[in-house]
Amino acid sequence: MDTLKQLRDELKAEYQTTKRFLEIYPDNKNEYAPHPKSMKIMHLATHITEVFGWAGFMLNSSELDFAKSGIQPKHLSTKEELLKVLEENYNASKEALEKASENDLEPRWALKNDGHELASWTKYEAIRHSLNQITHHRAQLGVYYRLNDIELPGSYGPTADHPNF
Numbered sequence: 001m002d003t004l005k006q007l008r009d010e011l012k013a014e015y016q017t018t019k020r021f022l023e024i025y026p027d028n029k030n031e032y033a034p035h036p037k038s039m040k041i042m043h044l045a046t047h048i049t050e051v052f053g054w055a056g057f058m059l060n061s062s063e064l065d066f067a068k069s070g071i072q073p074k075h076l077s078t079k080e081e082l083l084k085v086l087e088e089n090y091n092a093s094k095e096a097l098e099k100a101s102e103n104d105l106e107p108r109w110a111l112k113n114d115g116h117e118l119a120s121w122t123k124y125e126a127i128r129h130s131l132n133q134i135t136h137h138r139a140q141l142g143v144y145y146r147l148n149d150i151e152l153p154g155s156y157g158p159t160a161d162h163p164n165f
Helices: 003-023 041-051 054-059 079-099 123-147
Strands: 063-065 108-113 116-122
Antiparallel strands (some): 108 116
């Protein structure tokens, strides 16, 4: 089994689907949230674009410690910025997956906060988790779109808005 090819193919498919979602992003709704406890739509869309860089980051590191990394979420404000960051992060992860060997997927990778381990997986499992995060958050974005009467593109098949996927 060629695990790396499967990961590259899935990343590419998720990229193509996510790009369709971001191409219709409503710039005039950046502050929209369906509930006070929900993320604002721009924050959610930005997070999705950032997740596309995780595979590359995970292959080239052993952990992410939120308190010690200095990594801050990007603050984007336009559809064009979203698409640019999506493209950059997708390309970085794609390149890392192209350079990786199957053995590179075996070491552990951890998510921490100030040294406290929140989760730990093999790098393969961590990358799979990140791909799941893309799907999960893009589905959230779809709910935001639906609540704002924005037609939904297909993800894995037709939608009520686009029945001829």
